Every structure is written in structure tokens, then in C-alpha cells.
Amino acid sequence: MLLMSSPALALTRDDGDDPAPKLEVIETLGLFVAAPLVLFLVITGLVMVLDKSKKA
Template sequence: MDKKNALRAGALAAGTTLMMLLMSSPAFANIRDDGDDPGKGLSVGETLGLYVLAPLALFAIIAGLVMVLDKSKDRQPKAKAKA
């Protein structure tokens, strides 16, 4: 019974995915919609800064704040007492 349910779930997921792909519009459509006004594209430097450097900087800032504002004094984990 378990194999039958897994096959049914897989078929349902595959069918749903296929229908979503068939009904969605192409990502790089040549026909513009009414009111569509795309701006200029990003350069390589702007793209790397926005999608690589900015998240890394944000991560470093948050990690630094957590380390600086950490109030605990004991850095080593305590050994469990044997019962």
C-alpha cells in the first residue's frame, strides 16, 4: 500500500508541475504588455554588488552584532553529570 500511495503522490506532483509549466507565460516573451516600461539593465558590477556583496555584508554585520552583544561568559559547553 505504501508504494501505491507514493506513486500516486508522485504522479499528482508531476501532473501539477506540468500543468503549471504549460499554463505559465514564457519568461523571455518578445511581446510587451500595456504599460510595460523596463528600465536599463544592470552592469556586471552592479549585479555582483546587489546579489553577492550586499548579502555577504548583511550577514557579516548581523554575525558581528551577535558576537559583540553576546552577554554569556562561559564559552565551553558544560559536561553532563553522570547519574
């Protein structure tokens, strides 16, 4: 049964298939490396500044 299926159907695009334009290397690094790092640092900074516990 598996041998009868046609893999050629994967080459035709569906109506809803709309691939996005490719990202440049800088855009990829910014989106997947720099943005999460900046967000982590902002959240960490806010937690440290707004910390209400007593310092030792």
C-alpha cells in the first residue's frame, strides 16, 4: 500500500500555501538570538529592581 502512494503530490502547492520571504543572516540572528537575550535581560533587570525582599 505504501508503494502505491505518490510522493509527487508534495511538489504541488496548495491554495493556502504561501511561503514567506527568506530571512537574511542578520535578521535570523536578531530574531532568534538577540531578541530573546534582550528580553531575558530586561525581565531579569526588572525582577532585580522591583525585588521587595530584604537584602542580607
